[in-house]
Amino acid sequence: MVLDTWYSNVKRSDDLFNSLTDDQLQIEIAPGKNRVIYVLANLAAVHDKIMPFLELGDQMYPQLYEDFVNKPDKAVAEVPPANELRAYWKNIHTVLAKHFESMQADDWFQKHTSVTIEDFSKEPHRNKLNIIISRTNHLSYHLGQLVIAE
Amino acid sequence: MVLDTWYSNVKRSDDLFNSLTDDQLQIEIAPGKNRVIYVLANLAAVHDKIMPFLELGDQMYPQLYEDFVNKPDKAVAEVPPANELRAYWKNIHTVLAKHFESMQADDWFQKHTSVTIEDFSKEPHRNKLNIIISRTNHLSYHLGQLVIAE
Numbered sequence: 597m598v599l600d601t602w603y604s605n606v607k608r609s610d611d612l613f614n615s616l617t618d619d620q621l622q623i624e625i626a627p628g629k630n631r632v633i634y635v636l637a638n639l640a641a642v643h644d645k646i647m648p649f650l651e652l653g654d655q656m657y658p659q660l661y662e663d664f665v666n667k668p669d670k671a672v673a674e675v676p677p678a679n680e681l682r683a684y685w686k687n688i689h690t691v692l693a694k695h696f697e698s699m700q701a702d703d704w705f706q707k708h709t710s711v712t713i714e715d716f717s718k719e720p721h722r723n724k725l726n727i728i729i730s731r732t733n734h735l736s737y738h739l740g741q742l743v744i745a746e
Numbered sequence: 747m748v749l750d751t752w753y754s755n756v757k758r759s760d761d762l763f764n765s766l767t768d769d770q771l772q773i774e775i776a777p778g779k780n781r782v783i784y785v786l787a788n789l790a791a792v793h794d795k796i797m798p799f800l801e802l803g804d805q806m807y808p809q810l811y812e813d814f815v816n817k818p819d820k821a822v823a824e825v826p827p828a829n830e831l832r833a834y835w836k837n838i839h840t841v842l843a844k845h846f847e848s849m850q851a852d853d854w855f856q857k858h859t860s861v862t863i864e865d866f867s868k869e870p871h872r873n874k875l876n877i878i879i880s881r882t883n884h885l886s887y888h889l890g891q892l893v894i895a896e
Contacts, residue, residue, distance in 0.1 A: 597871045598748075601879050626776040626894050721747045729751050729879075736883040737890035744776050744891060 598728050599696060605735045606689055609639065612742055613685065618678040625745040630669040632745050633678065635738050637664035640685045643692065646731060649708045650724050652695040657684050699724075748878050749846060755885045756839055759789065762892055763835065768828035775895040780819040782895050783828065785888050787814035790835045793842065796881060799858045800874050802845040807834050854878075 613621075613636060621633040630638075641660035647653045655661060663672040676684075704725040707716040716722055763771075763786060771783040780788075791810035797803045805811060813822045826834075854875040857866035866872055 597873075597876045597879055600871065601883060605883065629894055721750065723747075726747045729747055733751060733755065733883060733886040736886035740887035740890035741894060744779055744894065 598725055598732070602728050602732045602735075603693075605732055605739065609735060609739060609742070610685075610689075612739070612746070613682065615746070620745075621678050623745060625741050630741075632742065633675060633681065634664060634669035635742060636681055636685060637675070639735060639738060640681065640688055641665045642731060642734060644684075644688050646692060646727060647695070649710060649727050650695070651709060652692075656688065656691070660684065704728075748875055748882070752878050752882045752885075753843075755882055755889065759885060759889060759892070760835075760839075762889070762896070763832065765896070770895075771828050773895060775891050780891075782892065783825060783831065784814060784819035785892060786831055786835060787825070789885060789888060790831065790838055791815045792881060792884060794834075794838050796842060796877060797845070799860060799877050800845070801859060802842075806838065806841070810834065849874075 616632065621636065622631060624631050625635070637660055641657070641664050644655045644657050645661055645665075647655060660676075675681075705720075705723045707713070707722060708724050708727050711719070711722040766782065771786065772781060774781050775785070787810055791807070791814050794805045794807050795811055795815075797805060825831075855870075855873045857863070857872060858874050858877050861869070861872040
């Protein structure tokens with residue numbers, strides 16, 4: 597159920613980004629708010645970071661996280677070209693889907709990597725599945741904003 | 747985990763609506779988009795509708811659903827006063843929380859009321875918990891929009 601919701605939100609985001617031209621990515625969602633391209637880069641970075649959280653490997657584009665999660669929009673002089681960001685976005689979700697397919701039901705209830713063994717024993721809900729619940733809601737949150745820009 | 751995410755999103759929405767004056771509820775999220783008060787009424791209606799979906803009782807404010815889910819913003823001449831909507835919102839979540847507390851783990855994996863027994867046997871993920879996953883994401887989606895209006 598959780599993964600179904602994840603995939604359907606990724607699909608909606610895919611469709612939305614694909615419907616926008618490179619020029620449209622440059623507009624602000626609302627006056628003075630984040631640009632669409634910042635949201636694309638932020639979401640790509642947050643999803644890339646799922647890999648180390650779930651022990652699936654390293655981030656593929658760690659610089660993205662540095663520039664588009666740790667920093668607000670317009671703080672970075674050099675935003676990657678739209679076609680590169682679109683490729684990162686696609687690649688991240690292809691790799692994640694491959695990993696998710698090979699995970700067993702039990703794996704999802706193991707602790708994620710940002711919680712200690714001690715804390716996990718007290719708070720067993722801090723598991724890998726919970727990362728997906730949280731990231732899916734983060735994605736929905738930004739999807740709601742992106743449709744305003746459309 | 748699913749309920750934790752639900753409650754934390756409801757809390758965020760509560761805080762956000764409480765931070766806005768009645769006048770601020772009247773503004774549009776972005777030029778030409780839904781007004782904040784429409785989103786409040788829409789969310790209240792969708793959450794009220796959780797009750798029949800989960801066999802917890804009837805909707806308390808069925809007119810809300812008719813006016814703010816089945817119809818777009820500005821289609822209804824008479825929007826309830828802000829203080830009434832705030833009271834509905836609060837009441838719906840108080841009643842839902844009371845119901846949720848008395849539900850057992852197994853209850854969440856039973857079918858919800860908008861799926862037939864036959865379909866449920868083929869698609870067992872269409873259960874009550876899935877309603878909460880879906881409504882939590884719907885709430886996140888609109889939360890993302892509401893912070894733009896803030």
